[in-house]
Amino acid sequence: MSIELLLALTTGAALFGxxxxxxxxxxxxxxxxxxxxxxxxGAMVNLVAFWRFLHPYTPAGQMFVLIVMxxxxxxxxxxxxxxxxxxxxxxxxxxxxxVELKG
Amino acid sequence: MTAQMFFIGFFGLAAVWFxxxxxxxxxxxxxxxxxxxxxxxxxxxxxxxxxxxLGVLQIMMMATEMSIMAIFMVMFMMDPGGLGTMEMTxxxxxxxxxxxxxxxxxxxxxxxxxxxxxAATAPDAAxxxxxxxxxxxxxxxxxxxxxxxxxxxxxxxxxAVAIQPIKRSS
Amino acid sequence: xxxxxxLVSLALGAWMVxxxxxxxxxxxxxLAAPLFAGIALLGRESILxxxxxxxxxxxxxxxxxxxxxxxxxxxxxxxNLVVANLATxxxxxxxxxxxxxxxxxxxxWGPDGAYAMVGxxxxxxxxxxxxxxVVMPITAVVMRAESLFTTDIVMSQAEVWNIIYQxxxxxxFFIAAMALAFLPPFDLPIAKGELAGGVEAEYSGxxxxxxxxxxxxxxxxxxxxxxxxxxxxxxxxxxPPWAWSALKIFGVTIxxxxxxxxxxxxxxxxxxxxxxxxxxxxxxLNIFIVGVLVLVLPS
Numbered sequence: 001m002s003i004e005l006l007l008a009l010t011t012g013a014a015l016f017g018x019x020x021x022x023x024x025x026x027x028x029x030x031x032x033x034x035x036x037x038x039x040x041x042g043a044m045v046n047l048v049a050f051w052r053f054l055h056p057y058t059p060a061g062q063m064f065v066l067i068v069m070x071x072x073x074x075x076x077x078x079x080x081x082x083x084x085x086x087x088x089x090x091x092x093x094x095x096x097x098x099v100e101l102k103g
Numbered sequence: 104m105t106a107q108m109f110f111i112g113f114f115g116l117a118a119v120w121f122x123x124x125x126x127x128x129x130x131x132x133x134x135x136x137x138x139x140x141x142x143x144x145x146x147x148x149x150x151x152x153x154x155x156x157l158g159v160l161q162i163m164m165m166a167t168e169m170s171i172m173a174i175f176m177v178m179f180m181m182d183p184g185g186l187g188t189m190e191m192t193x194x195x196x197x198x199x200x201x202x203x204x205x206x207x208x209x210x211x212x213x214x215x216x217x218x219x220x221x222a223a224t225a226p227d228a229a230x231x232x233x234x235x236x237x238x239x240x241x242x243x244x245x246x247x248x249x250x251x252x253x254x255x256x257x258x259x260x261x262x263a264v265a266i267q268p269i270k271r272s273s
Numbered sequence: 274x275x276x277x278x279x280l281v282s283l284a285l286g287a288w289m290v291x292x293x294x295x296x297x298x299x300x301x302x303x304l305a306a307p308l309f310a311g312i313a314l315l316g317r318e319s320i321l322x323x324x325x326x327x328x329x330x331x332x333x334x335x336x337x338x339x340x341x342x343x344x345x346x347x348x349x350x351x352x353n354l355v356v357a358n359l360a361t362x363x364x365x366x367x368x369x370x371x372x373x374x375x376x377x378x379x380x381x382w383g384p385d386g387a388y389a390m391v392g393x394x395x396x397x398x399x400x401x402x403x404x405x406x407v408v409m410p411i412t413a414v415v416m417r418a419e420s421l422f423t424t425d426i427v428m429s430q431a432e433v434w435n436i437i438y439q440x441x442x443x444x445x446f447f448i449a450a451m452a453l454a455f456l457p458p459f460d461l462p463i464a465k466g467e468l469a470g471g472v473e474a475e476y477s478g479x480x481x482x483x484x485x486x487x488x489x490x491x492x493x494x495x496x497x498x499x500x501x502x503x504x505x506x507x508x509x510x511x512x513p514p515w516a517w518s519a520l521k522i523f524g525v526t527i528x529x530x531x532x533x534x535x536x537x538x539x540x541x542x543x544x545x546x547x548x549x550x551x552x553x554x555x556x557x558l559n560i561f562i563v564g565v566l567v568l569v570l571p572s
Contacts, residue, residue, distance in 0.1 A: 002221040004108050008152065009213035011115030015141075017206030018122045025198035026126070027191050030176050034138050038122050041145055044161075045115075052152040054218060056225035059238035063247070065157050066239075069164060070250045074257040076168060080175055081261030088267070093179045096193065130326065132382045139375065159361045163368035167404060170374055174397055228360030232421060 008049035015042035029093040033079045044068050110151035118144035131176035139169035155228035286493035297530045319478030322384035330383035333376050337487030340372035345494045349424050351507050351514040362423035374400045384475030392471025396462040402548035406449035409556035410442035413563040414502045427506030434505040441559040443503045450495040457533040496525040
């Protein structure tokens with residue numbers, strides 16, 4: 001068990017935890033998206049750590065990180081699209097006010 | 104303690120600290136830029152894990168992404184400057200527990216799993232870039248093309264959702 | 274040693290840019306003026322705006338200077354004078370220069386002033402326009418060099434400079450670089466005439482001195498990057514490499530500062546429309562042409 005790998009995985013776990021907290025506790029759509037970004041960032045750290053310390057000669061590990069970056073960008077684009085539509089229709093992006101989404 | 108260990112720990116700590124600042128500050132621009140510096144610290148961490156291309160790419164992409172996030176925060180928040188110290192959280196206790204439990208769970212898994220032999224060396228940066236390029240245009244080409252198509256779809260979807268509905272004047 | 278040499282040449286370059294800029298705007302050619310202006314700024318009171326975001330206000334000028342210097346660190350002035358010859362050099366230039374945007378956003382938000390904030394957010398819009406036009410021409414350059422090392426990019430131009438090999442890419446990169454350095458006609462975040470200085474408006478004294486120095490360093494770095502990517506870097510007959518680098522950078526700087534001077538400031542929306550509807554298709558065309566050339570021409 002190497003200390004470096006453990007350090008990197010702990011960082012990933014901590015970012016994941018902070019992201020979960022943010023995504024669940026914030027009432028604003030944009031802040032929730034920040035939480036999701038942190039969760040994805042935690043995943044990226046783990047991927048890079050696994051690539052470096054377990055399979056450094058497999059470039060597919062690095063490619064996986066690129067895909068996660070793509071997911072981040074897509075999440076931002078669609079999230080902001082929804083936010084703009086919501087703001088235009090209701091005048092705010094607060095989640096507490098989106099009661100009509102409750103079944 | 105090696106230099107690599109120190110840098111991974113240092114930048115990891117910085118990333119987590121800035122990540123916490125995101126949800127602790129009342130100023131929205133500060134919040135977005137704290138997220139940016141969290142991601143930049145991650146980029147530096149990638150660099151200290153010898154993933155040079157990924158590190159530089161992360162540092163470059165996140166600066167743009169998070170700055171755009173900042174302007175959306177200012178657009179959609181009632182109090183972007185954070186002068187009113189408005190409370191903007193709900194179910195705080197539940198979220199804290201969820202975050203804490205997932206952190207502890209992930210760390211426990213990381214500690215107790217046998218990861219097998221640790222690789223001592225990694226290919227040098229130039230070789231990595233070549234390998235990554237060949238991987239992207241070789242074995243993983245289909246996956247990468249799919250990612251491109253997905254981005255295109257997301258762009259069209261986001262534009263379609265966000266565009267101003269045309270009001271017909273009667 | 275190389276670091277010291279680079280910093281000295283950056284300082285000389287910044288001084289040169291200041292002299293040329295004064296010459297192109299007011300027609301007066303005074304070699305000592307920038308030094309006196311700098312000393313005068315250091316002596317002046319550094320006013321703090323009311324209710325500033327203190328952290329951003331202090332960090333912004335330093336970050337601007339830092340990003341320009343970091344970008345310069347991977348640019349080779351002679352075969353040996355390069356501080357960090359990274360395997361991802363061409364990408365690193367981009368990565369460092371994106372932080373110019375972050376610095377300007379901070380400078381715009383920090384002092385809590387209307388003009389400054391308008392200037393800062395304007396630059397974000399400007400980035401949406403120019404960012405692709407910086408990256409895509411560099412992609413074409415890298416395709417020809419088959420390497421991200423900046424030194425390899427220079428060596429790939431030993432026979433034909435990239436300005437002849439891919440003139441379209443050069444024009445696009447040059448315009449995008451001017452937008453990145455917010456030189457006229459793209460000086461939207463500063464906009465002396467309409468925003469009273471924009472992001473600079475609330476700065477004074479030492480902070481303004483650092484901010485201006487950062488801007489000068491940014492211009493000289495971009496000129497050096499243009500030389501490395503398109504004008505064959507240090508290569509040339511008879512003269513030693515450093516002299517060729519200096520001459521070319523000098524020339525590019527003069528053209529950069531002169532060309533926009535007589536044009537009216539372009540409006541944000543028009544700039545975005547031109548850059549996206551015309552610039553990006555041309556950049557893609559450039560990548561395609563270079564791809565065909567790389568395949569067809571014997572290397």
